[in-house]
Amino acid sequence: MTVKQKIINKSDNLFRTYGLRGVTMDNISNELGMSKKTIYKYFQDKESIATESINFYFSGIITEISRLKNTCKNSIEFSIKLSKFFRSTINDINPLYVKDVKKYYPTLDNIIKEYKNKIFLKGIAENIQRGKKEGFIREEVNEIILSKLRIEEMEIAFDQDLFPYQNYDFRKVQLEFFDHFMRGILTEKGLEEYIKLKS
Secondary structure (H helix, E strand, C coil), X not given: CCHHHHHHHHXXXXXXXXXXXXXXXXXXXXXXXXXXXXXXXXXXXXHHHHHHHHHHHHHHHHHHHHHHHHHCCCHHHHHHHHHHHHHHHCCCCCHHHHHHHHHHCHHHHHHHHHHHHHHHHHHHHHHXXXXXXXXXXXXXXXXXXXXXXXXXXXHHCCCCCCCCCCCCCHHHHHHHHHHHHHHHHECHHHHHHHHHHHC
């Protein structure tokens, strides 16, 4: 692992644990046992590190989506496994991280939105089309509208006004939304397959 990658990995972990505003360059330096001077050789500031950590996170999601497309036997298995993978990647995310990005780092928020449109919107819409061909998803479902709804559901689970982390486990909120979404788009045949695969 290169020095640059070590900085990205450690910083990403700190950002997810304490939020972006809760982490300073001194924190990153101390955690790495590395001088700030060395860090500044690779990165201009904390936001540039956060940008690279976001790129790193989404490159992993792109890789996993590609793998699941090639290995899942049908659209429902793909949906379940992708949802499970997504929840595993957010296990260590403090909701403050999401709040900080949205409120104080508009450039980072835009990068995330671009990735979501490029990855999730396209991926969910294509999977809905696949599910229609398999007879698992209702023909009248509009894949673009429902894909956008699904992305918004993932966002809403992190909303601290609606689901404050002191009262809600956002992973359980995500799971509840996913189950509701799936049951809303499936045919009877699809629902049988979903219940079978989910168990």
